[in-house]
Amino acid sequence: MKLALILNVIDPKIGGVMIMGDRGTGKSTTIRAIADLLPEIEVVEDDPFNSHISDYELMSNEIKQRIEQNNKINTTFIKVPMIDLPLGATEDRVCGTIDIEKALNEGIKTFEPGLLAKANRGILYVDEVNLLDDHLVDILLDSAASGWNTVEREGISIRHPARFVLVGSGNPEEGELRPQLLDRFGMHAEIRTVREPSLRVKIVEQRSKFDSDPHLCLQEFQDQQLKLKHRIIEAQKSLGNIKIDYDLRVKISAVCGELDVDGLRGDIVINRAAKALAAYNSREQVNTNDIRTVITLCLRHRLRKDPLDTVDSGSKVQCVFESIFV
Incomplete structure (x- = not known):
């Protein structure tokens, strides 16, 4: 998210x-x-x-x-x-x-x-x-x-x-x-x-901490916040220079075709999201891992729903991705 x-x-x-x-x-x-x-x-x-x-x-x-x-x-x-x-x-x-x-x-x-x-x-x-x-x-x-x-x-x-x-x-x-x-x-x-109890406790503790003193809680994470802000600004500046190889673009479209995705929005969004992720990670070239990270987010909601299909659409996308990008 x-x-x-x-x-x-x-x-x-x-x-x-x-x-x-x-x-x-x-x-x-x-x-x-x-x-x-x-x-x-x-x-x-x-x-x-x-x-x-x-x-x-x-x-x-x-x-x-x-x-x-x-x-x-x-x-x-x-x-x-x-x-x-x-x-x-x-x-x-x-x-x-x-x-x-x-x-x-x-x-x-x-x-x-x-x-x-x-x-x-x-x-x-x-x-x-x-x-x-x-x-x-x-x-x-x-x-x-x-x-x-x-x-x-x-x-x-x-x-x-x-x-x-x-x-x-x-x-x-x-x-x-x-x-x-x-x-x-x-x-x-x-x-x-x-579902993990220790993680739930951590979330509850952090929420309680924020409720008791919001200003102190914000100060505690200020450095992390500023680093993330700077990283986003740098990524916005470098986005126009990011390259994605032709063979990777062909494979992206092959995944969309294999999954029977309607239209070309899926292809376009994956290309854009992969470039944004490469910029976020301070790289000038999109790699396979960038595409692996974003492809489920970009395609999950574009698949045709089969009422009898018990497999999560996210795992279906990853399965097709692995078969084409290997």
Whole structure:
């Protein structure tokens, strides 16, 4: 779970993570903690879309116009946005809507940005994503894939950048996502409750320690946190230089073909995730171990479910991987 989140932070184009697991296994805690590992980002001051100062793909139309007119633009640094999407959210709240107050008071039609605007260049977290309305999940996945959100409301047409890491979590007992929606998530991690007594005790002790003095607990792990933060920043910088050999790419596609995976998303995500892992480990070349580490996370949720199949989909992926990569 942690590795999948870190790899998505290094390369947001992997396409997000779906984390399914038992209740009380720390899914939400881990996801919310990832934001603290990210470097601050430079945004245009007073811009609701967290626009980038130089990258056109991460800039709202208003900022583009101001740059073209050579207007002075002030910037500020903010923490990477971590936006929670509540289960009861409406489409207007997610996508944005007309600012009614301004329309009534001033007679002007203006756009009131939604959660997708706030999440631009950040992380959008949906707890219990399997209970979210399907049409909202469709909107989220479309925005995450294209990087843009288009809103048509009452004669207003707005298109703004919405590039974010989409993270969903849920409990499989409460229902699964539709296969076509599940396939749109780049990676899928499954979390099970720890059974080993000594490890459970260690977790309980650490939780009690944090509850009694959160500040002291955070200080204790500050050095480890800073090392991890630095490692992620270095990986983000070196990602563009990572190479993956042609024969390894052929073998990746052979695994996807052998497992009868629909479409090419699986191939693309494995290539991206393997490169992100090589960057994370400070290497310039992807090796077989990188692919072995990420392939289950990338393919587990893309396999066709056989009701009579008792084998875990993860072990099935590893079995085919070993047969092709030997």
